[in-house]
Amino acid sequence: MPSDDSDILFPFAPDSDDAQFAGEDDGELKPLLGDDYYMRAALRCAQQAADAGEVPVGAVAVKDGLIIARSWNQVELLKDATAHAELMLIASLPQVIGDWRLDGIDIYVTKEPCAMCAGAMVNSRIRRVVFGMRDPRCGAAGTALNVTGFPGMLHNVEVTAGLMEEECKEMFQAFFRTVRANARKKKS
Numbered sequence: 001m002p003s004d005d006s007d008i009l010f011p012f013a014p015d016s017d018d019a020q021f022a023g024e025d026d027g028e029l030k031p032l033l034g035d036d037y038y039m040r041a042a043l044r045c046a047q048q049a050a051d052a053g054e055v056p057v058g059a060v061a062v063k064d065g066l067i068i069a070r071s072w073n074q075v076e077l078l079k080d081a082t083a084h085a086e087l088m089l090i091a092s093l094p095q096v097i098g099d100w101r102l103d104g105i106d107i108y109v110t111k112e113p114c115a116m117c118a119g120a121m122v123n124s125r126i127r128r129v130v131f132g133m134r135d136p137r138c139g140a141a142g143t144a145l146n147v148t149g150f151p152g153m154l155h156n157v158e159v160t161a162g163l164m165e166e167e168c169k170e171m172f173q174a175f176f177r178t179v180r181a182n183a184r185k186k187k188s
């Protein structure tokens with residue numbers, strides 16, 4: 001887990017640029033943190049991956065407006081092809097909520113989930129996935145495949161595609177530009 005837990009402790013911090021409040025008459029303070037807020041948190045997780053030399057994909061899990069878990073791609077670190085951000089996030093959530101059924105939990109991830117991660121979202125009953133960059137080759141939340149909405153599945157995951165796609169794509173492309181530049185330097 002990252003050391004910066006500010007989103008967990010102060011999700012509705014009034015001094016945050018992202019926080020907004022509705023002036024409801026019942027006196028209750030209702031959080032109106034939008035999807036962008038959570039995607040920005042996922043982008044910070046992706047940056048953690050990039051800083052560690054991993055393909056930059058980051059994900060956060062949100063329940064009742066709170067970020068309850070974060071993860072990022074750790075395939076290289078763990079030498080594990082299944083160590084995708086979303087799968088590790090899903091695997092960590094039962095410890096947080098005490099159940100494998102992740103009802104009412106939304107996942108925000110910077111890149112469209114692959115077939116493995118989309119399948120895990122179906123099996124764990126994730127309510128909604130919001131992703132940034134579409135993946136025309138392997139995206140399994142509606143772009144290349146539609147695992148999240150496959151008819152006949154026991155559960156379908158609601159999908160919001162392409163949120164802050166440019167930012168997510170830019171981080172991805174910048175990472176590979178650096179990898180290629182480093183490879184060229186090594187050669188010369």
Ligand SMILES: [Zn+2]
Nearest residue numbers: 084113114117
């Ligand atoms: Zn995956």
